[in-house]
Amino acid sequence: MYKNPIAFIGLGVMGSPMAQNLVKHQYNVKGWNRTLDRSLVTQAQENGVEIVTTIAEAVKDADFVCICVSDVPDVKEVVFGEQGIVHFAKPDSIIIDFSTIGPQAVQEINDQFRSKGLHFMDAPVSGGDIGAQNGTLTIMVGGEKSDYEKSLPILKTMGKNIIHCGDVGTGQAVKLCNQVLASIHMMAICEAMELAKTLNIDPELMIKVCSTGAAGSWALSNLAPKIASSDFAPGFMIKHILKDLRLVQESLENDTLPATNLATQMFKTVEQLGGTEQGTQAMIRAYQDSIEK
CATH class of the missing domain: 3.40.50.720 (NAD(P)-binding Rossmann-like Domain)
Known part of the structure; x- marks a missing residue:
């Protein structure tokens, strides 16, 4: 046909x-x-x-x-x-x-x-x-x-x-909302991973259990295991999420998204560590860098 x-x-x-x-x-x-x-x-x-x-x-x-x-x-x-x-x-x-x-x-x-x-x-x-x-x-x-x-x-x-x-334009508007959610959620995943290690809980166990409850998400199921294995190969690169967050800022009349600003700072830290072409799960490197310092 x-x-x-x-x-x-x-x-x-x-x-x-x-x-x-x-x-x-x-x-x-x-x-x-x-x-x-x-x-x-x-x-x-x-x-x-x-x-x-x-x-x-x-x-x-x-x-x-x-x-x-x-x-x-x-x-x-x-x-x-x-x-x-x-x-x-x-x-x-x-x-x-x-x-x-x-x-x-x-x-x-x-x-x-x-x-x-x-x-x-x-x-x-x-x-x-x-x-x-x-x-x-x-x-x-x-x-x-x-x-x-x-x-x-x-x-x-x-x-x-x-x-x-x-x-035209409404698809982009919804996508920017999606990127705000994804960025802030990555911060939450990284912090849960760090807390699990501090409490002597296997991060893989935390992922398995929490993925089935109210905190479950696509990112937790698909990206958190990559964090646990230090797999930073890109599905979506740091440089691309930073570009999207720049577009978010450009769309605002006022700087009114404090959590988004913090997520942006964390991604920029990874960029400065040479991770611009790593996946967004590489945000964990910003946490590790902070601990090492």
């Missing part, structure tokens, strides 16, 4: 498995990544994603264009740069941005896309590399309801919980 051709721009920790899940559901996917000699790009190619060397080649025949890159400048470059999407995308194609870049940026991007006869949705995701690999992401969508409905079959290949939040 024919399925719409799709372009996927950005084949990193999240984008590569997301593109591969599209292929698993019989979509024809052309993928582009700024750096081609990466293992995740090779992995995507080995699993059916056609790797191309220009954005133009990826998007020229695509009915849907997916973007998954890091920050506002990165999105704007792949969208509006000299070789950007806006210059080569088909009229009436739908561009779906899975990046987290904040409500203001996506509103500006949407205005320019609409002026070119293109459709746009912001669709930031949550669930980390595990969710991307398993196709179980939570996807928070902002955009026209008709665009959302047309895109839903595609989104269902990548996510389990897909929510239309409202107009």
Whole structure:
């Protein structure tokens, strides 16, 4: 059965498995990544994603264009740069941005896309590399309801919980709330791990028991075991959560989130310890560094 051709721009920790899940559901996917000699790009190619060397080649025949890159400048470059999407995308194609870049940026991007006869949705995701690999992401969508409905079959290949939040920008707004919760919760997990050790309780036991009660969460079940084994490999990097928390601060009229500020400080400590590309669970290093001092 024919399925719409799709372009996927950005084949990193999240984008590569997301593109591969599209292929698993019989979509024809052309993928582009700024750096081609990466293992995740090779992995995507080995699993059916056609790797191309220009954005133009990826998007020229695509009915849907997916973007998954890091920050506002990165999105704007792949969208509006000299070789950007806006210059080569088909009229009436739908561009779906899975990046987290904040409500203001996506509103500006949407205005320019609409002026070119293109459709746009912001669709930031949550669930980390595990969710991307398993196709179980939570996807928070902002955009026209008709665009959302047309895109839903595609989104269902990548996510389990897909929510239309409202107009363009609302997906980003909900995602920033998610990042505040995730950041502060990581602080709580690290403190519980440290308390368990102080009380001579096996951290693995604490995780097993507390995961079944009122304190249970995805992060406790999936990230706390990594902390216990000192596994700081990134599912979501420190540098990316710091970028998201910067976007949170930029969205505030006043500095009114003290717990978020503290979590930001803890992540910055890990960054200063050389952990910018480690996973967010590496926050525990800030606690360990404090104890050592």
